[in-house]
Amino acid sequence: xxxxxxxxxxxxxxxxxxxxxxxxxxxxxxxxxxxxxxxxxxxxxxxxxxxxxxxxxxxxxxxxxxxxxxxxxxxxxxxxxxxxxxxxxxxxxxxxxxxxxxxxxx
Amino acid sequence: xxxxxxxxxxxxxxxxxxxxxxxxxxxxxxxxxxxxxxxxxxxxxxxxxxxxxxxxxxxxxxxxxxxxxxxxxxxxxxxxxxxxxxxxxxxxxxxxxxxxxxxxxxxxxxxxxxxxxxxxxxxxxxxxxxxxxxxxxxxxxxxxxxxxxxxxxxxxxxxxxxxxx
Amino acid sequence: xxxxxxxxxxxxxxxxxxxxxxxxxxxxxxxxxxxxxxxxxxxxxxxxxxxxxxxxxxxxxxxxxxxxxxxxxxxxxxxxxxxxxxxxxxxxxxxxxxxxxxxxxxxxxxxxxxxxxxxxxxxxxxxxxxxxxxxxxxxxxxxxxxxxxxxxxxxxxxxxxxxxxxxxxxxxxxxxxxxxxxxxxxxxxxxxxxxxxxxxxxxxxxxxxxxxxxxxxxxxxxxxxxxxxxxxxxxxxxxxxxxxxxxxxxxxxxxxxxxxxxxxxxxxxxxxxxxxxxxxxxxxxxxxxxxxxxxxxxxxxxxxxxxxxxxxxxxxxxxxxxxxxxxxxxxxxxxxxxxxxxxxxxxxxxxxxxxxxxxxxxxxxxxxxxxxxxxxxxxxxxxxxxxxxxxxxxxxxxxxxxxxxxxxxxxxxxxxxxxxxxxxxxxxxxxxxxxxxxxxxxxxxxxxxxxxxxxxxxxxxxxxxxxxxxxxxxxxxxxxxxxxxxxxxxxxxxxxxxxxxxxxxxxxxxxxxxxxxxxxxxxxxxxxxxxxxxxxxxxxxxxxxxxxxxxxxxxxxxxxxxxxxxxxxxxxxxxxxxxxxxxxxxxxxxxxxxxxxxxxxxxxxxxxxxxxxxxxxxxxxxxxxxxxxx
Numbered sequence: 084x085x086x087x088x089x090x091x092x093x094x095x096x097x098x099x100x101x102x103x104x105x106x107x108x109x110x111x112x113x114x115x116x117x118x119x120x121x122x123x124x125x126x127x128x129x130x131x132x133x134x135x136x137x138x139x140x141x142x143x144x145x146x147x148x149x150x151x152x153x154x155x156x157x158x159x160x161x162x163x164x165x166x167x168x169x170x171x172x173x174x175x176x177x178x179x180x181x182x183x184x185x186x187x188x189x
Numbered sequence: 190x191x192x193x194x195x196x197x198x199x200x201x202x203x204x205x206x207x208x209x210x211x212x213x214x215x216x217x218x219x220x221x222x223x224x225x226x227x228x229x230x231x232x233x234x235x236x237x238x239x240x241x242x243x244x245x246x247x248x249x250x251x252x253x254x255x256x257x258x259x260x261x262x263x264x265x266x267x268x269x270x271x272x273x274x275x276x277x278x279x280x281x282x283x284x285x286x287x288x289x290x291x292x293x294x295x296x297x298x299x300x301x302x303x304x305x306x307x308x309x310x311x312x313x314x315x316x317x318x319x320x321x322x323x324x325x326x327x328x329x330x331x332x333x334x335x336x337x338x339x340x341x342x343x344x345x346x347x348x349x350x351x352x353x354x
Numbered sequence: 355x356x357x358x359x360x361x362x363x364x365x366x367x368x369x370x371x372x373x374x375x376x377x378x379x380x381x382x383x384x385x386x387x388x389x390x391x392x393x394x395x396x397x398x399x400x401x402x403x404x405x406x407x408x409x410x411x412x413x414x415x416x417x418x419x420x421x422x423x424x425x426x427x428x429x430x431x432x433x434x435x436x437x438x439x440x441x442x443x444x445x446x447x448x449x450x451x452x453x454x455x456x457x458x459x460x461x462x463x464x465x466x467x468x469x470x471x472x473x474x475x476x477x478x479x480x481x482x483x484x485x486x487x488x489x490x491x492x493x494x495x496x497x498x499x500x501x502x503x504x505x506x507x508x509x510x511x512x513x514x515x516x517x518x519x520x521x522x523x524x525x526x527x528x529x530x531x532x533x534x535x536x537x538x539x540x541x542x543x544x545x546x547x548x549x550x551x552x553x554x555x556x557x558x559x560x561x562x563x564x565x566x567x568x569x570x571x572x573x574x575x576x577x578x579x580x581x582x583x584x585x586x587x588x589x590x591x592x593x594x595x596x597x598x599x600x601x602x603x604x605x606x607x608x609x610x611x612x613x614x615x616x617x618x619x620x621x622x623x624x625x626x627x628x629x630x631x632x633x634x635x636x637x638x639x640x641x642x643x644x645x646x647x648x649x650x651x652x653x654x655x656x657x658x659x660x661x662x663x664x665x666x667x668x669x670x671x672x673x674x675x676x677x678x679x680x681x682x683x684x685x686x687x688x689x690x691x692x693x694x695x696x697x698x699x700x701x702x703x704x705x706x707x708x709x710x711x712x713x714x715x716x717x718x719x720x721x722x723x724x725x726x727x728x729x730x731x732x733x734x735x736x737x738x739x740x741x742x743x744x745x746x747x748x749x750x751x752x753x754x755x756x757x758x759x760x761x762x763x764x765x766x767x768x769x770x771x772x773x774x775x776x777x778x779x780x781x782x783x784x785x786x787x788x789x790x791x792x793x794x795x796x797x798x799x800x801x802x803x804x805x806x807x808x809x810x811x812x813x814x815x816x817x818x819x820x821x822x823x824x825x826x827x828x829x830x831x832x833x834x835x836x837x838x839x840x841x842x843x844x845x846x847x848x849x850x851x852x853x854x855x856x857x858x859x860x861x862x863x864x865x866x867x868x869x870x871x872x873x874x875x876x877x878x879x880x881x882x883x884x885x886x887x888x889x890x891x892x893x894x895x896x897x898x899x900x901x902x903x904x905x906x907x908x909x910x911x912x913x914x915x916x917x918x919x920x921x922x923x924x925x926x927x928x929x930x931x932x933x934x935x936x937x938x939x940x941x942x943x944x945x946x947x948x949x950x951x952x953x954x955x956x957x958x959x960x961x962x963x964x965x966x967x968x969x970x971x972x973x974x975x976x977x978x979x980x981x982x983x984x
Contacts, residue, residue, distance in 0.1 A: 106204070158254070
């Protein structure tokens with residue numbers, strides 16, 4: 084499986100990660116459903132994870148992959164808490180439309 | 190077979206499914222596309238020889254996180270399309286902004302191709318190698334992560350309870 | 355024992371802290387006792403050191419407590435100078451001080467605020483000792499400012515009376531003018547001689563040419579400080595007003611000790627003044643003018659304490675004349691005797707006021723001789739001492755000043771002699787009006803008349819004894835007895851003219867002054883007791899010179915018109931136009947405009963999360979672009 088490293092230059096992965104990240108950003112701006120916004124954030128995290136793994140492999144340094152492992156753990160924690168908050172919001176105001184969550188202002 | 194073919198196939202699939210996550214009207218479709226996207230990213234991990242990460246990725250993301258998402262959707266019964274979509278102007282603005290970001294990101298990382306590859310040894314992603322790193326150099330953060338997860342669990346349970354007294 | 359000199363100011367400081375901090379938690383009668391004990395302990399230590407210095411103390415000793423200011427080349431130790439001059443002042447301050455503390459216990463008996471009074475009084479003694487002991491101008495300056503502060507606090511002791519508060523402020527501000535002069539003088543000393551230490555400065559000054567401009571400037575600036583502290587023209591008007599404080603305070607601060615700080619300072623700097631005959635001449639002239647004018651004002655005052663206050667100003671003028679003509683020991687001699695008899699007179703007046711339930715007007719007194727026998731006897735001694743009847747203390751010191759002035763300038767001698775006559779006149783007028791004739795107060799006051807308690811009479815008696823024998827430390831040469839004071843002080847002085855007037859002149863002077871005094875005694879007795887001439891009830895009935903004098907030459911009014919009013923005018927102009935019109939608007943305008951801008955800017959916070967994310971992404975793009983470009 085070493086072949087992949089020989090045939091695919093590193094910057095292909097960089098470009099792929101950038102594309103996935105940008106799609107995530109677009110989704111965050113695009114959608115109003117808080118759950119989907121959440122999913123887009125996960126997408127962005129995954130783009131970064133993939134880039135880290137790519138760098139780690141190409142450089143032969145395990146640290147990058149350890150970081151990915153940590154990011155996954157933090158993401159899991161974040162999703163658990165975030166979704167719990169969302170459920171609570173929905174229980175209270177019967178919507179998860181982020182445009183309705185605009186009480187925090189002057 | 191062209192050795193670079195798996196990469197391009199996986200890349201196309203992940204970009205397509207990511208786009209579908211954003212563009213699908215129904216939240217359930219978004220979730221399903223996201224699962225598919227995660228699987229393709231998992232494929233990239235395999236291509237990159239990171240078997241351990243592949244396993245963890247599938248378990249955490251495709252297994253746990255996505256189940257959470259589906260459960261949440263089920264809880265709040267968001268089966269059909271509930272959200273009134275944003276105006277086209279805003280959509281356009283969002284797309285242009287994201288495109289700009291992509292452009293800038295690609296432009297700014299252009300220098301990456303000149304980085305020399307230090308080592309081509311590809312067995313660092315194995316379980317034994319990563320295990321050594323995790324329980325050696327990164328032991329303390331590794332243990333701290335467990336506290337973080339515990340805290341998150343407690344927090345989620347607290348938030349999920351009704352009428353906390 | 356000299357090494358224990360730090361104990362001397364330490365005791366009153368301890369007393370101040372103890373009484374001031376415990377305050378109301380102390381038993382009522384205890385605060386006065388502690389304060390008196392502390393000052394008395396200082397007196398004991400001072401006495402031991404005095405003995406030591408008197409026996410062998412040939413070299414002045416410097417006691418360094420700690421390094422105080424040490425910046426670059428400048429090093430100012432917090433140190434005391436124990437020499438013959440400072441031990442004499444120590445004895446006067448702690449001796450008279452402890453007597454007055456004792457007196458205060460009785461005098462302040464009816465007051466509520468015991469601890470505050472006694473803590474201030476102890477603090478005053480502490481600062482006064484610092485002033486006297488300091489071995490450089492800076493430590494002296496600290497004491498100098500400290501006594502000014504305590505004077506302010508004690509004049510305004512009854513701070514609920516707005517007039518008293520104003521008197522306190524007046525004293526403080528007038529002193530401040532003088533203190534600025536002193537500070538400039540001290541800085542100029544450093545500039546000229548490169549040190550603040552007395553020893554170094556005088557060492558350097560000895561090799562200085564006479565009449566140099568720098569030394570004259572220093573002397574004049576120091577004298578400005580002395581003017582403020584020792585109430586000389588033109589800064590004397592605070593002292594009569596300072597009588598607003600409790601009477602023991604007037605006795606301690608405004609008669610015996612603090613106001614003589616100026617004289618002490620000039621005596622201490624005698625090396626500099628010797629070098630500058632011009633400045634000395636000015637000192638003498640200012641002193642002369644003060645002595646004369648204050649004495650004339652004293653003639654027409656009807657408030658018992660005001661008379662004594664003007665008499666103090668006048669006597670201080672005497673001392674400055676002595677300083678001006680180069681008779682430093684004589685000035686110090688008069689400081690000592692004056693401390694005795696003026697403290698005695700003030701305390702006697704306090705006893706009278708105490709008996710009269712707070713009445714201070716001479717026109718309401720009279721006939722107190724029988725009711726207040728001890729007060730009367732001691733007050734008589736004080737009066738005779740200040741009037742200059744031999745063998746009481748005032749006679750010797752005053753006579754010595756007159757003799758020294760005669761050598762210097764017969765015209766000045768003549769003015770001073772007239773002043774001395776005036777002194778006798780107003781003091782005897784005060785005496786006759788207070789103790790002889792019919793009682794002129796209300797029936798209520800008459801019933802309350804009583805001799806003061808022992809705590810008050812003991813200090814009176816001690817001071818009366820001192821006023822009687824105090825003069826013998828400086829007998830005139832004609833009696834061929836040693837002049838103890840001059841001999842004692844000789845090591846501290848530099849280039850003092852020792853040749854005195856001829857014997858015939860001395861005897862003539864004594865004879866004339868004695869004869870004049872007797873004449874005045876009978877004349878005033880005739881006027882105020884036999885003919886029973888009373889001061890006018892209303893100042894408006896007065897005519898001509900008498901009116902001018904009764905109104906203190908309108909000096910306060912002149913100051914008011916020439917200085918206070920224009921200053922107020924300028925201040926209110928600056929306040930209205932510059933402060934309110936410009937600075938306030940600038941400051942408030944900054945605030946108001948920021949407030950307005952924030953009011954506009956807060957609408958940016960819409961609460962719309964989509965909008966926030968959008969701006970965040972734009973921001974990220976901009977930052978990345980900038981990173982790329984730069």
